[in-house]
Amino acid sequence: MSQSRHQLRRPFAAHDRRPSPRWRTPVALAAAGSIALTGFAALPAAAEQPEGPGQGACKTQEDPQWNGWTDHAELGAALRHIERNSAGRVEVSQIGTSTLGRELWSARVGTGDRVLLVQSAIHGNERTGTEALLGTLRDLGTSRDAATEHLLSEVTLVALPMVNPDGGELNRRRNVLSWSEVVERYPQLADAPRAWYHGLRGDGIELPGFDLNRDFHPDLDYVPRAGDLPGRQVDAGFFLAPESRAIRDVYVALRDEFGAVDGVVDLHHMGPCDRITGGPQDGKLISVALDYPPLGAADGAAYQAEWPLLDQDKSRRYALAVARGIQRAYGEQSPLAGVGRYYHPDEREYAGQGRSAFALNGSASVLFEVRGQQDDLGQKQRGMLVRSVRTGVESLLSAMASGQVDRLDGDAFFALPDYGWDSSAD
Ligand SMILES: [Zn+2]
Known part of the structure; x- marks a missing residue:
């Protein structure tokens, strides 16, 4: 189980996304570079980067076990x-x-x-x-x-x-939910495109699901309408x-x-x-x-x-x-x-x-x-x-x-x- 998870996993794929900072310390750049170039096997090397004055190294743990986290x-x-x-x-x-x-x-x-x-x-x-x-x-x-x-x-x-x-x-970002299950619940969406925040896979795992943190609407009584889909990042989600x-x-x-x-x-x-x-x-x-x-x-x-x-x-x-x-x-x-x-x-x-x-x-x-x-x-x-x-x-x-x-x-x-x-x- 942990072996297959290891193979599936892609470092950083699941972190909350944002553009890279325009500025980074040399140490951070070195650590990030080593991860990008060497992939999984050499990741612990990132922890061995020399430390700059007053800075701890960015230690990352490439052990896919997650013992100790409450399941x-x-x-x-x-x-x-x-x-x-x-x-x-x-x-x-x-x-x-x-x-x-x-x-x-x-x-x-x-x-x-x-x-x-x-x-x-x-x-x-x-x-x-x-x-x-x-x-x-x-x-x-x-x-x-x-x-x-x-x-x-x-x-x-x-x-x-x-x-x-x-x-x-x-151990992934998205939930697990197929679009056909969504349509089963909301038949009015039968001919609508999938919501933009629904994906067919996530974090290397071939199961469909949502980024749930895009699925909210300020109108808390909102009922999904076909014409609102697929929506865009700036729009409300559809519950x-x-x-x-x-x-x-x-x-x-x-x-x-x-x-x-x-x-x-x-x-x-x-x-x-x-x-x-x-x-x-x-x-x-x-x-x-x-x-x-x-x-x-x-x-x-x-x-x-x-x-x-x-x-x-x-x-x-x-x-x-x-x-x-x-x-x-x-x-x-x-x-x-x-x-x-x-x-x-x-x-x-x-x-x-x-x-x-x-x-x-x-x-x-x-x-x-x-x-x-x-x-x-x-x-x-x-x-x-x-x-x-x-x-x-x-x-x-x-x-x-x-x-x-x-x-x-x-x-x-x-x-x-x-x-x-x-x-x-x-
Ligand atoms: Zn997050």
């Missing part, structure tokens, strides 16, 4: 365990079923009026968030100290720790997959219950070797890049008339609470606190991402892009990055509970370093 069956068992040990605090429920029949789990904790919805692994092979959420749920379920009690009285956390288990079990519909249904139910969903966090991974440009950790490997919704020029101005609840500054305040919390927890120089801004030029426009659709409905939405894919990371890096993610989510919960998140200056988000993608801007 779908283990997740179900872990959640049941957390629920049992929480004396009624944590409530685990099934919010839907994946195409291949796996349970989609939700875990809810807290009784506060402010709601944070956090999802992980919508790209199946991006899973530090799953581990981080399990840690947070365990702690919130059992800690009896005053700070935790206060937090849980102010905030309700709804965690969806693995929303694409079929992709996850294949064609059971996984994205389940996430949408959770969001709608929370909005009905609370009046609004304050925040939505989406946990992802990016390339393994990106380095911070500027700030106290200039040139070092980034740990987590944060982003607000990619809705085109002038802060999504084109959407504002139809979606007046859109508040990009609010999303940046929430992202800033994450960054500040991580920096405070570890100190600005710690590798755990290598926080920056994710790639976000004006022309980046993805209305079909869940974070965009929910932001257009008034939620603050924060994207986490953790460095490295699950099988690029060695044990030590993985543990470190899981800690960073967990601290980030918990910092946001605290800032929501105290109200501090509302008092931050959203513009200060732009002072976070990036990783080279706009360093040559004039």
